[in-house]
Each structure stands twice: as C-alpha cells, then as structure tokens.
Amino acid sequence: MYNHSKLSKIIISLISISAFFIFLYFFNVSHPIVFKPNGDTTNVNYEKAEVLDVQNNNLQKSITMKGLYFGSQEIKAKILTGKHKGDITNVSNYLSDTHNVFLKKGMKFIANINSVNKNTYNATVYSYYRAPIQYAFIFIFFLALGIIGGRKGVKSVLGLVFTFICIIFLFLPMIYSGYSPIYASILIVIITTCITLFLLDGWSNKAISAILGTISGVIIAAIIAVIFGALAHLSGINSNDVETLNMISTKSGMQVQGLLLASILIASLGAVLDLSMSIASAVQEIYSSNPKLSTKELFRSGMNVGKDMMGTMANTLILAFVGSSLNMIMVIYSYNVSFTQLMNMDMVSIEIIQGLTGSFAIIFTVPIIAFISSKIIPSSLLETKNATIQDKLNNGTAQADIKSLEN
Numbered sequence: 489m490y491n492h493s494k495l496s497k498i499i500i501s502l503i504s505i506s507a508f509f510i511f512l513y514f515f516n517v518s519h520p521i522v523f524k525p526n527g528d529t530t531n532v533n534y535e536k537a538e539v540l541d542v543q544n545n546n547l548q549k550s551i552t553m554k555g556l557y558f559g560s561q562e563i564k565a566k567i568l569t570g571k572h573k574g575d576i577t578n579v580s581n582y583l584s585d586t587h588n589v590f591l592k593k594g595m596k597f598i599a600n601i602n603s604v605n606k607n608t609y610n611a612t613v614y615s616y617y618r619a620p621i622q623y624a625f626i627f628i629f630f631l632a633l634g635i636i637g638g639r640k641g642v643k644s645v646l647g648l649v650f651t652f653i654c655i656i657f658l659f660l661p662m663i664y665s666g667y668s669p670i671y672a673s674i675l676i677v678i679i680t681t682c683i684t685l686f687l688l689d690g691w692s693n694k695a696i697s698a699i700l701g702t703i704s705g706v707i708i709a710a711i712i713a714v715i716f717g718a719l720a721h722l723s724g725i726n727s728n729d730v731e732t733l734n735m736i737s738t739k740s741g742m743q744v745q746g747l748l749l750a751s752i753l754i755a756s757l758g759a760v761l762d763l764s765m766s767i768a769s770a771v772q773e774i775y776s777s778n779p780k781l782s783t784k785e786l787f788r789s790g791m792n793v794g795k796d797m798m799g800t801m802a803n804t805l806i807l808a809f810v811g812s813s814l815n816m817i818m819v820i821y822s823y824n825v826s827f828t829q830l831m832n833m834d835m836v837s838i839e840i841i842q843g844l845t846g847s848f849a850i851i852f853t854v855p856i857i858a859f860i861s862s863k864i865i866p867s868s869l870l871e872t873k874n875a876t877i878q879d880k881l882n883n884g885t886a887q888a889d890i891k892s893l894e895n
Contacts, residue, residue: 512653512658516657519664532601532602533570533601533603534598535570535573535598536567536599536617537566537568537596538596539594539597540565541564542592543578546559546560546561547559557583560580560581560582561590562578563579563580563581564577565579570601572609579613581612581613589614598614598617599611599612640688643688650680650683650684651683654680659673663742663747665741665742672750673749674753678703681702681703681757685699689765694768697768697857697860697864697865700860701768701853702757702853704853705756705764705850705857708848708852709752709848710753713749713753713841716845722834723745723748752845752846755842760849763857767790767797767854767857768857771790775866779866786865790854791854793858794854794855794858798854801850802846805843806843809839809843
C-alpha cells in the first residue's frame, strides 16, 4: 500500500509540473513584450565581440579611483555572434566614471550594435564579457550546495531553479501584462513555497506546516504594508524609475502603483520561508525525541526556537535593505541632510517600510508556525507509526516487535 501511494504521488507530481510548464509556455507566447524604448525604426542587439587590436589609446589614470582610466580608445574588433558574425569593424570606446570598460588586445566584450540593415550598422562598447565568470560562480554554488547538502542540497538547487523560472516566466509577464502586482506576488509566493518545501521534505505534515506558516506570514506582511503605506502616502509612484515604468505602462497596461507592495512581499518571502521551515523542523525533532510532550509543550518549544531566530532574522532583513541602498545612504550622509528632511524623503520612507514590514512578518509568523506545527506534526508521526505497525502485521512480524513499536 505504501509503495503504491508513493508511486501515485510521484505520478501526480510529474503530471502537475509538466502541466505547469506547458501553461508557462503558452502564457508567455500569448503575452509578448510590445514596448520598444528606442522606437520602431531602430534595431539594437547586444553581441559578443573580441578585441583584435587597440589602435589608439587616449587615456589618463584616475587620481581618485585606483586602477581606473578616463578618456577614449579606438578598437579594431571582430563580432563573434549575431547576424554580423565574422565582421571586423572599428569601435570607439569612451571611458568615464559611469561607463568604464578598459579593453586590451585579445579581450572579449559585449558590443552594442545598432543596425539600419545588414551592411550598415554602428558598434559601441557596452560592457565586459562577464558571462563565463558568472556561469562558473553559479555552477560552483550549485556544486557546493549538492556536495555539502547531499540529496536535500540537490533538491534545494531544483527549488531555486524553479523559483527563478517562476519569477522570470510568470511573475514578470503577469505584472507587465497588467495583472495586479499584489495578486501576482501572492500567487508566486504560494507556488514557490509549496514546490520548494515539498521538494525538500516531500508530502509531509512538516512541509505542510511550514507552507501554512510561510503563506500566513507573507499575507501578514501584505496587510501591514498596505496599512502603513496608506498612512504614509507611499505607493509605486514614489519608487525609483517611476517615469520609465509609467511610459511602459501606457503600452502594456502595467499597474505601477502595486509594484512597491509586490516587491515587499517577494523580499519578505525568503526570510519567512526560512523561519517557518526551521521551527517546523525543530518541533518535529523535539517530538520525535519525546513523543509524550503535549501540544502546549510543543508550542512552547517552537516559540523558544522562534524567539532565538526572531532577532537575527529581523536583523538580516534590515541589513539586506541597508546593503542594497548603501549608495543612496552615502549620498544622503554626504549632503548632511537634516533629520526632518531625512525622515520624510520618499526613498528613505520606502526603505523603512520595506525593512520593518518583513520584520513584522517574521515576528507574527513565529507563534503561527509554532501553533500549526504543534497541532499537525504529532498527528503525522502517529500516523506513520501506525502505518509501520500495520506493515509489520501484514508481513507477519513477530509480536514482540509490534509491542516495541507501540511502546
């Protein structure tokens, strides 16, 4: 019976995942990107190129920034990809404090190719060719996760890849096409949470407990963000790049005002997911060690674990938001902004609400996941124990073994 049940779950999982990816394909085909920032007459592509020769260097070393040069280079380059593959062309490379790509002979770089037709185009230097380093870094990360984490590490890799696919091929197209960013983010939270935790721990009550705790925590984050965002008069129109987003929304129907809340929910998901799974795992381990513990005692144990994690997780969220906004913080500090102006700036208010919303979600998730785990996990372990006893009986196990299991 157990093997049949396990096989059924595997088949259902494979069918569900296949259906989901088929849906993703047709969803993206039916929701194409229609916005063209450069108008309809331009044809800009970014292709790999190689420096054959540096024909002229008109550069000066930066006085304030070590290892940087300012000025211009005249490059003879060979285009390696795209419809102009194999062409040899001259490229002007201008180095400034905002665009600084210092090229040498033999280096590969990404060229911005603006084509009128196949024979008429203009190539400029866009950036270093960083892809191989990034691919190697990602591969090393996945390899370390798999080696150190074992089977669960491999499952974590699969969960991470699935989350990335959902963000790129479902979440972003939904927002771009005019779907509510709030509903889209909640949908992504539910899908990625379920798949990630089921991959890690299977169809278990521990995973179900963590899923319910995570979703509850993120919903709490949404409610708090809506309330405080409304009271502070903050919405998507206060965020960066709002002018560009408004221009894009005229052609795509994107709801710019909901982007701020969506970003808060997505940012809070990681911390809440980690917290929920940690508490659920702790409760299961505690109950496995001492099955005589009552629901109240398990709840208290889950709360104690959650309290230890609460401060560090909230601190992690705050530091993450500060780290991502460090440039902005340094500019504000350098201009010696007054405290009154500082606390009422749009960008500062957004960062405060983002950081505190995630922290509130963590705080309120602790009792929720502790309560859910203390209720669900004991029943699941009892069912497993009974199933083991029944399996022993079906296979004719000695009565002494059954008694030991029952005890």
